[in-house]
Amino acid sequence: MEPVRGGVVPAPPTSARLGRQALAFVFWTLLALSYTLSAGLSSISEGHPPGWSRALVWNLSTFWLWMALVPLVAWLGRRGADGGWRRFCAVHVPAGLALALLHMLVQLSLFWLVCGPGRMPVHTLGSYVAMEFAYSYHLAVLTYWIILVVLRGLESRRRLRDEQLRSAQLQTQLAQAELQALRMQLQPHFLFNTLNAISALALAxxxxxxxxxxxxxxxxxxxxxxxxxxxxxxxxxxxxxxxxxxxxxxxxxxxxxxxxxxxxxxxxxxxxxxxxxxxxxxxxxxxxxxxxxxxxxxxxxxxxxxxxxxxxxxxxxxxxxxxxxxxxxxxxxxxxxxxxxxxxxxxxxxxxxxxxxxxxxxxxxxxxxx
Known part of the structure; x- marks a missing residue:
């Protein structure tokens, strides 16, 4: 393992980044599929058609959008990490509200573009839109904070691992320096005694x-x-x-x-x-x-x-x-x-x-x- 110099962690290789991205894609997709299955089974239990296609589009658009927003949330998390709770709240409260609104608008637009608003009386369309807005916005804000907490936890774990690595390397270097100093104390002592003995025997x-x-x-x-x-x-x-x-x-x-x-x-x-x-x-x-x-x-x-x-x-x-x-x-x-x-x-x-x-x-x- 290469040492960590100057507190800067080297960038992971391209294959590692691609592997993590593929793993993230699988995770968000499986999450969307599980929500789709849950929604379909819930509709069936209530005596309604499952609407698998609409549920699938809804959940895939929801979770894939959050997957695309994770790097931005991570960047905001690093920006608000230093400076205490005031800076943390000053960064993430408005960021969470803004990103939730952005996610909701884009997600609803994509869903209606693909599937349409569905069949419902015109006089109920306004209440439906208001209900979807409230539900989606609340869920989006909550999702933002969940992602933020998970990312900060992973970042803290990575920093702890790097600190432990740096600490172990420093301890190893210190031990080697102490060992070398002790050996240098031993060798001259023996050499001086031997040279004195050789000097005494040179003539005798x-x-x-x-x-x-x-x-x-x-x-x-x-x-x-x-x-x-x-x-x-x-x-x-x-x-x-x-x-x-x-x-x-x-x-x-x-x-x-x-x-x-x-x-x-x-x-x-x-x-x-x-x-x-x-x-x-x-x-x-x-x-x-x-x-x-x-x-x-x-x-x-x-x-x-x-x-x-x-x-x-x-x-x-x-x-x-x-x-x-x-x-x-x-x-x-x-x-x-x-x-x-x-x-x-x-x-x-x-x-x-x-x-x-x-x-x-x-x-x-x-x-x-x-």
């Missing part, structure tokens, strides 16, 4: 520095290939994470052992891009970096009904008992989840019974559209 261990540069190149390539995608397949996210862990293993040397346990049925799951990297970095920085002996990092994924469950365990130093579970650099990740999923996603940080920390991430499971 040139081979390891070149290895980190190669892994960083692979990681940046993956990032550029995904562009600004909000979500990617979990398989792609794991490929990105492997590059990141290769870099970290160079930094940790033989002090880091990693294990990836990714369920096969979760590889095509859609996940926010770079959602695991800050969680893994958090585990390394707060749990494993200060640990004197080698540490283990375990990353797993599984499907739990309609949810995707991601888990990151480390056997690091763990969280001090007096330290809160929040405020450990997970604010951006929580914000990204809130932007993309609202309350449907959750992020939990817990102390492991055997030491270390566990991070559990749950989000709606759906396959990524290729």
């Amino acid at each position: 261990d040139p081979l390891q520095a070149r290895l980190m540069i190669a892994r960083l190149s692979d990681l940046l390539r993956l990032t550029l290939e995904e562009g600004h995608a909000a979500e990617i397949p979990l398989a792609r996210e794991m490929e990105f994470l492997r590059c990141y862990l290769d870099i970290q293993r160079v930094r940790f040397q033989d002090r880091l052992d990693t294990r990836l346990d990714v369920a096969q049925d979760t590889l095509r799951a859609a996940v926010p891009s770079m959602i695991l990297q800050p969680l893994v970095e958090n585990a390394l920085r707060h749990g494993l970096l200060a640990k004197p002996e080698p540490g283990n990092l375990y990353i797993a994924s599984r499907r739990d009904g309609d949810l995707l469950h991601l888990r990151i365990d480390d056997d690091g130093l763990g969280l001090p008992p007096d330290r809160p579970l929040e405020g450990l650099g997970l604010g951006n990740t929580r914000a990204r989840l809130a932007v993309l999923f609202g309350a449907a996603a959750s992020l939990e940080l817990n102390r492991r019974a055997g030491g270390g920390t566990r991070v559990e991430l749950r989000l709606p499971f759906r396959e990524h559209a290729a």
Whole structure:
């Protein structure tokens, strides 16, 4: 669906307009036929000839004329829509009376031209004309207001739908802008840390520095290939994470052992891009970096009904008992989840019974559209 720009709704295609016009013609014709049938059956029940032809001409001329006047009523409705009740009444009271009179005169003229005034004594012709005038005029005024109310209701519904569309588009654009801002906060942080590590290794261990540069190149390539995608397949996210862990293993040397346990049925799951990297970095920085002996990092994924469950365990130093579970650099990740999923996603940080920390991430499971 094309976006609505500047509050102007694009004109519908010609085929759509013709379809609506054909539907309107069928509607008004069926209405005339139903009135004709009702009038004929009423005459028969009263013991009079049904007069099908006269009834048909009368009703077709009535409703087809109103069909032709609908665009004018719609235009008058838009003219009187703004400005409150005073302007509304100032436009539609005289317009309704004038259009009703016009409709009545044209309709009676067409009817008498086709069918004639009918057989009746001359002395009753004046009273007949007066009766037809009063009845037709009253009905025409009432019909004008019915058409006006229906058209204004349809216009209000269309405007509400357009406003909802504009609101949804603005919310989507805002969410994308917020997501991009959050991602830009994450990427420079990681890059600065990696470049500092490469700088430290450049003289002490040139081979390891070149290895980190190669892994960083692979990681940046993956990032550029995904562009600004909000979500990617979990398989792609794991490929990105492997590059990141290769870099970290160079930094940790033989002090880091990693294990990836990714369920096969979760590889095509859609996940926010770079959602695991800050969680893994958090585990390394707060749990494993200060640990004197080698540490283990375990990353797993599984499907739990309609949810995707991601888990990151480390056997690091763990969280001090007096330290809160929040405020450990997970604010951006929580914000990204809130932007993309609202309350449907959750992020939990817990102390492991055997030491270390566990991070559990749950989000709606759906396959990524290729």
